[in-house]
Amino acid sequence: xxxxxxxxxxxxxxxxxxxDLLHPLTGDDSGFDPKVALxxxxxxxxxxxxxxxxxxxADALTDAGLLTDGTYAGCGDRTAVVVSTNxxxxxxxxxxxxxxxxxxxxxxxxxxxxxxxxxxxxxxxAIEHHLRGPNLTVCNGASSGLDALFWAxxxxxxxxxxxxxxxxxxxxxxxxxxLLDGARSxxxxxxxxxxxxxxxxxxxxxxxxxxxxxxxxxxxxxTARPVGLRMxxxxxxxxAGRFGECSGALGVLQCVAGVGYLDAGGAGDVLATAGRDxxxxxxxxxxxxxx
Amino acid sequence: MTGRVLVTGVGxxxxxxxxxxxxxxxxxAGGGQPRDVIDPHAHMESALMYLTPEVPAxxxxxxxxxxxxxxxxxxxxxxxxxxxxxxxGPARAxxxxxxxxxxxxxxxxxxxxxxxxxxxxxDPDRWTPMTVTAxxxxxxxxxxxxxxxxxxxxxxxxYALTVAADMIRAGEADVVxxxxxxxxxxxxxxxxxxxxxxxxxxxxxxxxxxRGTVFGDGAAMLVLESADHARARGAHAYAEVAGAAxxxxxxHPTAPDPSATHVIRAMxxxxxxxxxxxxxxxxxxxxxxGTALNDVVESHAMRAVFGAHCDRLPLxxxxxxxxxxxxxxGAFGCATAALALRAGVVPASPRIDEPDPECAVLVPQDGxxxxxxxxxxxxxxxxxxxxxxVVxxxxxxxx
Amino acid sequence: MSALLVTGLGVITPGEGRPFDVSAALPGRGYRxxxxxxxxxxxxxxxxxxxxxxxVAAPAHRRGVVVGENNAAAALMEAQxxxxxxxxxxxxxxxxxxxxxxxxxGSRLAAEYDAHAFSLTVNSPRTAGVxxxxxxxxxxxxxxxxxxxxxxxxxxxxAGEPGAADSDAGAVVLVGEPVGAGRTGLGVVDVRxxxxxxxxxxxxxxxxxxxxxxxxxxxxxxPAGKHVEHLLAxxxxxxxxxxAPAGCLTPLRRVAHGLCAAxxxxxxxxxxxxxxxxxxxxxxxxxxxxx
Numbered sequence: 001x002x003x004x005x006x007x008x009x010x011x012x013x014x015x016x017x018x019x020d021l022l023h024p025l026t027g028d029d030s031g032f033d034p035k036v037a038l039x040x041x042x043x044x045x046x047x048x049x050x051x052x053x054x055x056x057x058a059d060a061l062t063d064a065g066l067l068t069d070g071t072y073a074g075c076g077d078r079t080a081v082v083v084s085t086n087x088x089x090x091x092x093x094x095x096x097x098x099x100x101x102x103x104x105x106x107x108x109x110x111x112x113x114x115x116x117x118x119x120x121x122x123x124x125x126a127i128e129h130h131l132r133g134p135n136l137t138v139c140n141g142a143s144s145g146l147d148a149l150f151w152a153x154x155x156x157x158x159x160x161x162x163x164x165x166x167x168x169x170x171x172x173x174x175x176x177x178x179l180l181d182g183a184r185s186x187x188x189x190x191x192x193x194x195x196x197x198x199x200x201x202x203x204x205x206x207x208x209x210x211x212x213x214x215x216x217x218x219x220x221x222x223t224a225r226p227v228g229l230r231m232x233x234x235x236x237x238x239x240a241g242r243f244g245e246c247s248g249a250l251g252v253l254q255c256v257a258g259v260g261y262l263d264a265g266g267a268g269d270v271l272a273t274a275g276r277d278x279x280x281x282x283x284x285x286x287x288x289x290x291x
Numbered sequence: 292m293t294g295r296v297l298v299t300g301v302g303x304x305x306x307x308x309x310x311x312x313x314x315x316x317x318x319x320a321g322g323g324q325p326r327d328v329i330d331p332h333a334h335m336e337s338a339l340m341y342l343t344p345e346v347p348a349x350x351x352x353x354x355x356x357x358x359x360x361x362x363x364x365x366x367x368x369x370x371x372x373x374x375x376x377x378x379x380g381p382a383r384a385x386x387x388x389x390x391x392x393x394x395x396x397x398x399x400x401x402x403x404x405x406x407x408x409x410x411x412x413x414d415p416d417r418w419t420p421m422t423v424t425a426x427x428x429x430x431x432x433x434x435x436x437x438x439x440x441x442x443x444x445x446x447x448x449x450y451a452l453t454v455a456a457d458m459i460r461a462g463e464a465d466v467v468x469x470x471x472x473x474x475x476x477x478x479x480x481x482x483x484x485x486x487x488x489x490x491x492x493x494x495x496x497x498x499x500x501x502r503g504t505v506f507g508d509g510a511a512m513l514v515l516e517s518a519d520h521a522r523a524r525g526a527h528a529y530a531e532v533a534g535a536a537x538x539x540x541x542x543h544p545t546a547p548d549p550s551a552t553h554v555i556r557a558m559x560x561x562x563x564x565x566x567x568x569x570x571x572x573x574x575x576x577x578x579x580x581g582t583a584l585n586d587v588v589e590s591h592a593m594r595a596v597f598g599a600h601c602d603r604l605p606l607x608x609x610x611x612x613x614x615x616x617x618x619x620x621g622a623f624g625c626a627t628a629a630l631a632l633r634a635g636v637v638p639a640s641p642r643i644d645e646p647d648p649e650c651a652v653l654v655p656q657d658g659x660x661x662x663x664x665x666x667x668x669x670x671x672x673x674x675x676x677x678x679x680x681v682v683x684x685x686x687x688x689x690x
Numbered sequence: 691m692s693a694l695l696v697t698g699l700g701v702i703t704p705g706e707g708r709p710f711d712v713s714a715a716l717p718g719r720g721y722r723x724x725x726x727x728x729x730x731x732x733x734x735x736x737x738x739x740x741x742x743x744x745x746v747a748a749p750a751h752r753r754g755v756v757v758g759e760n761n762a763a764a765a766l767m768e769a770q771x772x773x774x775x776x777x778x779x780x781x782x783x784x785x786x787x788x789x790x791x792x793x794x795x796g797s798r799l800a801a802e803y804d805a806h807a808f809s810l811t812v813n814s815p816r817t818a819g820v821x822x823x824x825x826x827x828x829x830x831x832x833x834x835x836x837x838x839x840x841x842x843x844x845x846x847x848x849a850g851e852p853g854a855a856d857s858d859a860g861a862v863v864l865v866g867e868p869v870g871a872g873r874t875g876l877g878v879v880d881v882r883x884x885x886x887x888x889x890x891x892x893x894x895x896x897x898x899x900x901x902x903x904x905x906x907x908x909x910x911x912x913p914a915g916k917h918v919e920h921l922l923a924x925x926x927x928x929x930x931x932x933x934a935p936a937g938c939l940t941p942l943r944r945v946a947h948g949l950c951a952a953x954x955x956x957x958x959x960x961x962x963x964x965x966x967x968x969x970x971x972x973x974x975x976x977x978x979x980x981x
Binding site: 332333334335336353354355356392393395397400401404405412414415416417418419420421422423425426427429430434435436437438439440441442443444445446447450454457458460461463477478479480481482484485486536537538539540541542543544545553556673674675676677 | 750751755759760761764767768770771772773774775777778779780782784787788789790791792793794796797798800801803804805806807808809810811812813814815816818821825828829831832834847851852853857883884885887888891910912913914936962963964965966
């Protein structure tokens, strides 16, 4: 395996550590506060999904040691962005559609037009850190987040990038609530830095986890170690049960939780599953000799 | 620090029986077999251990603290080691005791929880610390010197032995008793079960089918002595502690650093301290626990240090024969190395069903082999990436 | 050989005033679910290292750690054992399970500060905290490190265990370096360990001129403790006695206090009911208080 996870980040209200995804909150006030963190200069003129994604991406890049004083320390030309979101900029699109219905196209602001493009979240992440490698948006239903991690790994292995920032984000906007008929849903983002092994070694960053297996249908363990953490709607930790519908953010959130688990010395491998018929699964392991 | 440090006494209690002779002959005969710990409260998948045939009846207490199996093993092995070294009353009074102890007297606490301990504390309101093993040994020997308990988990007694050797080299003492002792504990076994690191079959280091380690209980003790002091009193030596080194991965709570950078550094620094090179090593007692990652990382590290010499460098597969004795493992490794150097042979490993191709090391299974080089290396590692490496040489080696 | 120069100092005493606030003491991620004794140790180290910046100035492979503890994992092990007895080992919480191995407290500290030289754990009853000073001094003299973080950490014994009521909790961390080169730091400490039965020899080594201004004792009312107090009463003008709670922290705390006191040389003497004895001599850099 020539790709390895080197950083994780989050933007979920009340949560501070990746461990918080797997445990009741500790009751202190050190967690993410969207009222504070999603405001300010850099956040202006961006939809909620983009704001959440920017916070999570910066958190993951910091964790990976790739942000120095807010500036990206890697090679921007060799860094890719993959964003998984199913509802992403639905609010911008709906508001555009409402304007057209009410006032006709003359009512539209040309400045807002880019926000209606489904890749706007990935665009903002790239612009923020000058990441000029491949830029991909995955909108693939329940498996979207895991798919995004798969594509990130594939891009590394194909030599298209040295590092990839993967973001899974779903905004808790009115448009999403209407679409989901009021069902509880996540308002947040998770991010993971996937990096090539030579690049990681060259800069001396610690390897945190390896995506050892990815497949449709339940995977068999690819290592001798037993599965110590399952994240699955039918068994083990059910993130959607706790945070509501996580949609395109689910797989990336699972990855962040899994890395937190392995970091802390959790036993065995981590198996994350999203969706049903077919289920999509990812096996996360501690880095081995080749990582 | 200067001066040579010799091993002039050895004592052991293991699943192979009581005494160093039982240990050595048991190793030559292929080692022991694990059996289930009899404990109705041990709710876990595997409660297998390499258990000593019996727990000594004494000492039952130290001051107000009732003593469980661990400290009793320690006292038995310590007495054997100082007798072996020919240390009588006055010499014992001046003998520092530096032991490596992880769980110590934890079994007494566990038995208290289940209401099964037999000896009541003579002062039931007084604190009963867990790691009283070194103090119990000092009291039993009549030592009026320092007794220290080193707690580096599964590498504890290798760290303790290094401290003891450093004390002699620094001129703080002429003779030091070092080693370790552990009894069976529910918490230790349960935690390894939870960590997915308890093999339900047997301890199978370097076997492709290995599924974790299997603990063993017992004690191993070594009398370390400055060469001048030993010569002056005409003591015989099994071996010399030629060099020892420590390092720390400073990385993950349980997993070894897969790059093995710091494990490799510890081996090289121990060889440097001994004034030896890789080609001088004739056998290695590896840490070799039977956990998936340890054996691969350690094999890689040995490959990095010894190069092609690895193909002809026999390992003493100790944990396959007496289990992983936790805090005692390093002392058992050094005691075994000393006995092997004296005998000049490496005991064969129990059968390995299928050698792990990721472990490119030589684990002889076809009878004893001669040790053809002057030194034996002992590796000992612990959770948290606590690495220790000790290099012993034959007693007669002139360096 | 047994002396070392202290150039940094950090003390954490939870429960004094207000509860220990881990988010404030240890900002950042991965701390909040550590066992309390690990949190105390890291928090004390943060102040010690801020004081004695020479620690992080040394190369990583020359930085060592020595930690003394007796009860750091006692409550955790009790809870683990109860889980095994009443339920099953499979129900042990994964993130804290490895901490039954008490070496992990020092190892966590080593990981925090990239201390690759060694991490040594000492657990002799009562004396382990001050003993760690002696082990550090020997390791420095033997060239095993250039600079050492030396500490003790304890967590309250589980309720119902003998000595639980007033057991030690908190941590002390010092930065230790070789004596010499004209540097003064916070003072010099020199610890000697022995056994209660060998008191005279140890006293002669620690106080060669049989004259010392201030002697503090941390002793319990066991036969060993009373014996040492009796021996000291005959030798000291100014004997200050403190009761010894369960654990090895209080004696090192008194050493830390002694480093901050404007006084000539003083001793801290402690003994275990099981027979261990330690005498620490503290020599301030001058008559002016360094703190």
